[in-house]
Amino acid sequence: MSESSRLRLYAVSPARFHTCFYCGCDASEFDLVYPGAFSELLSRFDSEIEGYEIPACSECYRALRRERAPNIDQRIDKAKQAIAKQYSKALTVYQMWEPDEVEELSDDLRISIQAGVKLGRETQQRLDFSGYEFELDGAKFPALMVNRHRFEVFGEIFDSYRQALSFASKAYRIPKAKLAQGFAEHGHCFERAITAHHQQMESRLVKSAVIGLGLER
Numbered sequence: 001m002s003e004s005s006r007l008r009l010y011a012v013s014p015a016r017f018h019t020c021f022y023c024g025c026d027a028s029e030f031d032l033v034y035p036g037a038f039s040e041l042l043s044r045f046d047s048e049i050e051g052y053e054i055p056a057c058s059e060c061y062r063a064l065r066r067e068r069a070p071n072i073d074q075r076i077d078k079a080k081q082a083i084a085k086q087y088s089k090a091l092t093v094y095q096m097w098e099p100d101e102v103e104e105l106s107d108d109l110r111i112s113i114q115a116g117v118k119l120g121r122e123t124q125q126r127l128d129f130s131g132y133e134f135e136l137d138g139a140k141f142p143a144l145m146v147n148r149h150r151f152e153v154f155g156e157i158f159d160s161y162r163q164a165l166s167f168a169s170k171a172y173r174i175p176k177a178k179l180a181q182g183f184a185e186h187g188h189c190f191e192r193a194i195t196a197h198h199q200q201m202e203s204r205l206v207k208s209a210v211i212g213l214g215l216e217r
Helices: 058-064 072-086 088-096 099-103 107-128 161-171 176-185 190-212
Strands: 006-008 029-033 051-056 134-136 139-141 151-153 156-158
Touching: 029 058, 029 072, 051 058, 051 072, 058 072, 072 088, 072 107, 088 107, 088 161, 088 176, 099 107, 151 161, 151 190, 156 161, 161 176, 161 190, 176 190
Parallel strands: 006 051
Antiparallel strands: 029 051, 134 139, 151 156
């Protein structure tokens, strides 16, 4: 693929110059994307164009270097999946700890947890990044639509897993770690996880009552 046969994506806003199109970090590379990537947007361009250069940070570039998916939405998903995997521990710390809980810890542990929360928050911001208005060959295009997943807890809607987890843990009196495990085990559904937890608790109470009354067979 020769450089003359590529189109380079540019941010329209100066504030987004040298910004990774996938996660919003500083761009230092160009992801080489195959011809079908912008087919719906660029059908009016020369059919001989062999690809596109997309500003990318070093991490997204490495994650996508061998990825041949021609659809830009798929490449965005792949980049974000790689980020989530790389910083999964920090994301978990960010999701599990509230500021007031961190302040109650000993000095050494508080510093460690705060560092994890900070890295997890930055990672979540990268995952939530929705791109920017861009230009290709003189034509301007709006930021690509990114479908953000929303979380429901018995009618309450949340924009992030962290918000939903915090609410559900407090509202239904379930430790965050146990609720997060239940969420993963029950189809990534808070309602199923909460229901299963309370059913389990009720079963244990009934069993304890039976044992206490000497009715166990």
